[in-house]
Amino acid sequence: MRRGIRRVGRRWSAAILVVIMVTMAMLTTAGPAAADKRVALVIGNSIHERAPLLDEPAADARLVADRLAQLGFALSGGAAQIDLDKKGFDRALAEFKGRIADADLALIYYAGYGLNLNGTNYLVPVDAAPTKAADLDTELRDLSGILSELNGSARRQNVVILDAFRSNPFAPRGIAGLAAGLVPVGVPARTVMSFAAQTGTVGQRGGDGHGAFAAALAESLQQPGRRLIEIFNQTNAAVERTTNGAQQPLVMFTLVDGGAPLTPAAPKPAQAGGPVVSQSAPPPASPVASSAAQDARTPGLAVLYDEDPSDPQGRRYSGSVTWRTETIKSPQSGRPMPVIRAEIDIPDRKLKVSLQLRRNDDPALPASHVAELTFRPAADFVGGGISNVPGILMKTEEKARGTPIAGLAVKITEGSFLVGFSNVEADRTRNQQLLASREWFDIPVVYASQRRGILAIGKGPSGDRVFTDVLAAWEKS
Numbered sequence: 396m397r398r399g400i401r402r403v404g405r406r407w408s409a410a411i412l413v414v415i416m417v418t419m420a421m422l423t424t425a426g427p428a429a430a431d432k433r434v435a436l437v438i439g440n441s442i443h444e445r446a447p448l449l450d451e452p453a454a455d456a457r458l459v460a461d462r463l464a465q466l467g468f469a470l471s472g473g474a475a476q477i478d479l480d481k482k483g484f485d486r487a488l489a490e491f492k493g494r495i496a497d498a499d500l501a502l503i504y505y506a507g508y509g510l511n512l513n514g515t516n517y518l519v520p521v522d523a524a525p526t527k528a529a530d531l532d533t534e535l536r537d538l539s540g541i542l543s544e545l546n547g548s549a550r551r552q553n554v555v556i557l558d559a560f561r562s563n564p565f566a567p568r569g570i571a572g573l574a575a576g577l578v579p580v581g582v583p584a585r586t587v588m589s590f591a592a593q594t595g596t597v598g599q600r601g602g603d604g605h606g607a608f609a610a611a612l613a614e615s616l617q618q619p620g621r622r623l624i625e626i627f628n629q630t631n632a633a634v635e636r637t638t639n640g641a642q643q644p645l646v647m648f649t650l651v652d653g654g655a656p657l658t659p660a661a662p663k664p665a666q667a668g669g670p671v672v673s674q675s676a677p678p679p680a681s682p683v684a685s686s687a688a689q690d691a692r693t694p695g696l697a698v699l700y701d702e703d704p705s706d707p708q709g710r711r712y713s714g715s716v717t718w719r720t721e722t723i724k725s726p727q728s729g730r731p732m733p734v735i736r737a738e739i740d741i742p743d744r745k746l747k748v749s750l751q752l753r754r755n756d757d758p759a760l761p762a763s764h765v766a767e768l769t770f771r772p773a774a775d776f777v778g779g780g781i782s783n784v785p786g787i788l789m790k791t792e793e794k795a796r797g798t799p800i801a802g803l804a805v806k807i808t809e810g811s812f813l814v815g816f817s818n819v820e821a822d823r824t825r826n827q828q829l830l831a832s833r834e835w836f837d838i839p840v841v842y843a844s845q846r847r848g849i850l851a852i853g854k855g856p857s858g859d860r861v862f863t864d865v866l867a868a869w870e871k872s
Contacts, residue, residue, distance in 0.1 A: 423779075433500045435460070435468040436491040437475040438484075440507030442828050444798060445524035446564035447669075453477045453508035453598065453832045455558060462616040468502065469494070477832050478791050478798075480522035484536050492544045501545060501764060506609065509559025509577045511594075515539065516577045516781035518559060522796070545583045553586040554623070558608050560592035582647050589627055590645040591634075599638040599659050599734035607634050607642055611844075630737065695855030699741045702847045708834040713743035720860040720865055727757045733868045735861055739852060748850065750836075754869050755815070762802065763823045768838070770810040778842030785810040785841070787815030788835035793851055796838035800826050817862055831866055832860075 439456025442447045453475075458867075460475035471491040479487060495501040508519035512531060516538035521536040535624045538557075545553045564577040576595065591608035593596045598696060601607035611633035615626045618850050631644040694715035701710045725732045734753040749769040755762045770781040786804045788797025801822035804814045816826050836852040 402678050405788075410590065419760050422558070432498045433463075433468040433502070434491070434494045434498045435463045435502040435504065436471040436487060437463065437504045438479055438487065438507070438517065439475055439477050440479060440521050442478050442798065442825065443482075443508075443519070443523070443564065446508065446519070446718075446790060447505065447559065448825060448828060451604065451606040452558070454604050455506045455606050456504065458605060458609055458613045459506075459556075459616075462613050463504075466616065468500075475822075476791070477834070481520040481534060481536070483791060483795050484518075484520045488536075488544060490542060495551065496548075497706040498548075498551055500552045500554070502556070503541070504556045504558070506606070508561055508564055508575075509538075509557060510535070510563060510565075510573055510575060511578045512573050514578060514580075516580060517560070518557075521566070525565060525570060526568055528573070531570075531573075534776075534788070538577065538733075538761075541587075542580075542583050542588075545586060548585075551583075551585065552623070553583060555586060555588040556591075556612070557589065558589070558598065558606060560590040560596060560598045561599065570606045578643070579647060583621065584648050584649050586629070587623065589622060590647075593645050596642060599642045601637065607638050608644060611637065618814045619787065623723040630813070632655055675718070683756065694859050695851040697739045697741065698851045699744055699746065700849045700851065701744070704850050712741050712743045714739060715745075715854050716855075716858070718861045720861050721751075723753070725756055732872075735865050737852060737858075739850070741850075745776055746786075747771040750852070752830075754872070760815060761818050763818045763826065764816040766814040766816070768812045769816070770812075770840075772810070778844050778846060778848070781810055781840050782806075782811075782843045782845075783841035784814070785839050788808040788837035788838055788839075789829040790835045791833055793835060795835070795854065797835075798829060798833070800829060827866070831862065 406491055420623060437456050437460040441451070441453035445450070452532050456475040456477060459468055464470055464515040471494050472487055476483070476487050491503070505518055510517045510519060510531075512528060515531075517535035518538060518541070524532050525531050530608070542555065545551075545555070547840055557577060560576045565573060576592065577590060578594050578608040579590075591606070599607045601610035603610070605613075607795075608630070611630045612626075615621065615629045618629065621629070627644075629644050631646065635643050657680055661766045684743070694717045695715040697713065697716040699712040701712065703710045716737050718735070718737050721736050722731050723734055724730065732753060734751055736752075737750040739750065744824065748771070749767075751767045753765055753767075755765045766787060768784060772778070772780060783806065784804050786802065787800045789800060790797040800814070801817040801819070802815050803817075807813050817823065834854050836850075838850040838852070840850060842848065
């Protein structure tokens with residue numbers, strides 16, 4: 396993580412931590428109140444359009460989301476929400492608000508940039524580019540507005556976890572008073588709010604590509620029989636220990652059920668007389684094990700949006716995409732190399748498309764990777780054929796705005812196009828992060844009739860596995 400922000404005095408930090416830990420110990424005596432319905436909104440913003448990229452937030456969000464799902468949380472949006480722009484941020488919060496109306500436990504986890512100005516805290520969407528103080532309220536997300544969404548239930552317990560202590564990405568813009576990190580604020584009723592670090596300090600990098608705080612939190616969430624307050628107690632102590640005191644998390648709270656169990660108790664050992672037989676229904680099979688084979692066979696979603704003069708929204712045609720890993724011989728060296736292949740079918744438009752993505756090992760071609768697109772329209776295809784593919788974009792969800800892959804697209808033959816990814820170091824890093832973290836491809840097309848369309852391709856579970864495996868193989872080679 397980026398450093399360079401002043402740290403507050405160690406003596407003051409240590410005193411605050413002692414007070415917090417003592418208070419937590421007192422709270423753990425409260426009576427248990429097990430949550431029946433648990434909902435979590437998990438956000439990780441790593442790839443910013445107008446700010447330095449961050450390595451950990453997306454990975455941290457996925458790690459925390461996985462742990463919460465194992466603890467029975469329903470994930471708002473279905474998964475960790477990665478690289479949200481302002482509209483995506485607002486949409487995710489609106490969905491979350493609707494889902495927690497009857498929840499017993501509502502949790503928000505955010506990893507990314509956090510800023511403060513004159514006592515107001517802001518979380519930073521990936522498309523933010525403020526040039527003056529007045530832009531903050533329109534381009535960033537005011538934390539107080541997020542917290543206000545948690546009001547309204549006298550029985551719901553709320554948890555807000557903010558891993559937002561990084562350098563100020565907009566410091567060169569000279570916005571007076573804008574500082575990195577968050578400052579303590581009022582906490583809604585029945586709410587625990589955890590800061591990954593204290594004001595004026597920067598979060599530290601942990602192991603395995605995660606931040607120190609997220610790694611410690613994920614470990615605490617795996618411990619059996621942990622109560623709500625114990626989770627943060629253990630997390631904070633682990634962060635202070637692993638960073639040698641450089642990072643000290645902060646916890647604030649109003650009335651809470653400190654004894655509420657957040658993690659399941661450890662299973663009881665079998666008795667010597669033989670296995671214990673439960674009279675209840677058998678537990679379901681592990682979702683990871685039972686779904687892995689099915690995910691590998693299940694096609695993902697592909698959508699074609701066509702320009703339509705009679706409808707400003709255009710027309711939407713649903714289809715499917717099948718992802719797989721292939722091994723081919725390198726056109727340059729002849730050695731075997733792994734590639735990603737997608738077969739797309741849009742039946743209602745009588746259009747099939749093949750996409751092959753591979754690393755480039757041809758020194759004569761100034762590209763890090765090459766995407767080959769082959770369009771196979773039916774003879775009576777309404778557009779008359781594909782005349783141009785301007786490039787490739789990546790996005791977080793089907794209806795989100797895409798971020799362009801840095802590169803150049805050229806037409807090879809009729810219906811065949813090649814997109815070479817930029818080999819400039821900064822572009823290469825950004826492109827690889829987009830490929831790894833974004834769930835959807837956007838491929839704009841121009842038909843022979845000069846009308847335009849956009850082919851949106853979702854990875855889905857099978858695509859995620861393919862990209863994880865092949866990107867790891869490319870990294871090793």
